[in-house]
Amino acid sequence: MKKVVPKNELDINFPSLLRSLRIKAGLSQGDVQKALGYRSSQFISNWERALAMPPAEVFAKLADLYKIPLDSFIEIYIQYRVQGLENEIRSKFSKPAIKIAA
Numbered sequence: 001m002k003k004v005v006p007k008n009e010l011d012i013n014f015p016s017l018l019r020s021l022r023i024k025a026g027l028s029q030g031d032v033q034k035a036l037g038y039r040s041s042q043f044i045s046n047w048e049r050a051l052a053m054p055p056a057e058v059f060a061k062l063a064d065l066y067k068i069p070l071d072s073f074i075e076i077y078i079q080y081r082v083q084g085l086e087n088e089i090r091s092k093f094s095k096p097a098i099k100i101a102a
Contacts, residue, residue, distance in 0.1 A: 014076060
């Protein structure tokens with residue numbers, strides 16, 4: 001299988017990637033919901049809108065459904081989470097700009 005790598009590794013949007021991979025695989029949110037055994041496709045919608053993240057237990061099934069290697073799927077997810085954590089930490093410790101009066 002071909003390795004999936006984001007275009008810009010510094011700007012990973014995992015929720016959008018989930019949506020793109022699902023569509024590329026020709027699946028609806030309902031198809032994914034049924035394959036994973038969920039009662040509602042709202043779970044998949046929430047993942048794709050970044051309101052929630054899929055639990056690690058479903059990564060293998062998602063990778064299989066979306067026809068990408070599991071290791072690529074996991075790596076992209078890790079990069080996304082690291083990026084989010086880094087952004088959160090940087091925003092808490094960034095110094096406000098000093099305004100100089102003219």
